Amino acid sequence: MEWKPDWGLRGRMVLTMFLLFALYIVFVAILSRYMGLFGVVVVMGLFSLGQFFFSDRLALYSMGASKVEEDEYPQLHAMVGRLSQQADLPKPTVAVAETQVPNAFATGRSPKNSTVCVTKGLLHTLDEDELEGVLAHELAHVKNRDVMVMTIASFLSTIAFMIVRWGWLFGGNRNRQGGGGMIVAILVSLVVWIVSFVLIRTLSRYREYSADRGGAAITGKPSALASALLSISGRMDRVPQEDLREQSEMNAFFVIPIRSGFVGRIFSTHPPTEKRVERLREMAAEMER
């Protein structure tokens, strides 16, 4: 069973990554002129290591999720195990979050250290096929190493943000030339931060489409994920606002992000649900051809 490769998606992803890479090279080149390359490299190294090793625990902690054992959730464990086998992944740790907002996410720096987390709300909302579709989507993220790809992609962007935010602390009390240099560095960082932000969000949306395709390939049922996406986004609009705002910072990890009216499409981490469903339906149709 195979589908036509989505060359458009691949091409756009390569282009986005190339633009981001080019932007970062220019950024580092300019920065090293004004700040000295050594400092940049040290700060970068420490930061990326920290993010790489702690992001998963942080994500689980902030969601109030905890690891569950095989005898507590035998069905869920069995499902994750078999889907992992189909995807040729070691079975990840399974976690459940207490919240009633239906959602799921995957974390971990490598397939061996990964965790798949679902909320209680998700378990209540979806039927078995749909749940399988969502879990497969998350396993596809693990398989595609999306945490690593996105960490690397956002890394210099975060440095740029830190320079914009804290750079003035280091600018003032040096000689005149150093002070001027810092202003340039801050301005450059600001531009880099804005542009890279848009590019990273674009890349994130392409990774979602990829994970949808991967998930559908794992379950062999593109329509199950489509129907899960529709039931989740349908319920999303009805759950109380309070709950949603608390969790909106977790959006990048979710299967469907929590909607906020003023954030435009280009800033969203996920593509619109309708578009994802449409593409999954195309895959389902292709299977009957």
Add this chain to the structure above:
Amino acid sequence: MGLFDSIRSVFGLSAEADATRDADPEDLFGMSTAYLTMEANLDFVPIDAAALCFSAVDSTDFTDAVDEVEAILHAGESDTGTRFRRYEDDHGYHWVVLDDDDPEDLVTSVHFAADTFVEEGFGSRLLDAVFGFERPRDGARAYWIYSFRRGTYYPFAPTGSHERDRRLEFKLQSVLDGELAVEGDESYWYPLWPDDPDGHPWE
């Protein structure tokens, strides 16, 4: 992880590529001699049954492929005397269960069925071939599971509803290693819990 795998990951293609990768049923034949070793060295006798586990696909072509497999097994029944039945477990996975008191015939029939899946273009949906053993002395149960996704075998020795006898599994691994291509990475030794704690994974 090789360079090619890394590149596929970067472009977000790994999941799709690995989930649709075809199965390799060739190593199944290693099981014929393993049956002898299990009995001679470890006192484990065959339970006269083996099974093929696969995950369904939401398409008419797939239903046709399963019909084809059934037809072929049906035709083989008179030849080898291997009886077969279909089973769907609690998790929605499908099984073809084969009964025969000649292990050689079991291996042949499993291979035959797997081959048909591959020929019909659905080799990627084959998960495992499971061969059952029992130790008459204490009734301990053990399975050799062939993972079509990885082309390797791993031992599985369930004791209760969700417990497995790790010591026995390691013993099976050390005795049969070399004779079978045993999976070296234990994180790929997926348990296949039966629906009924006293039953086989396909019951």
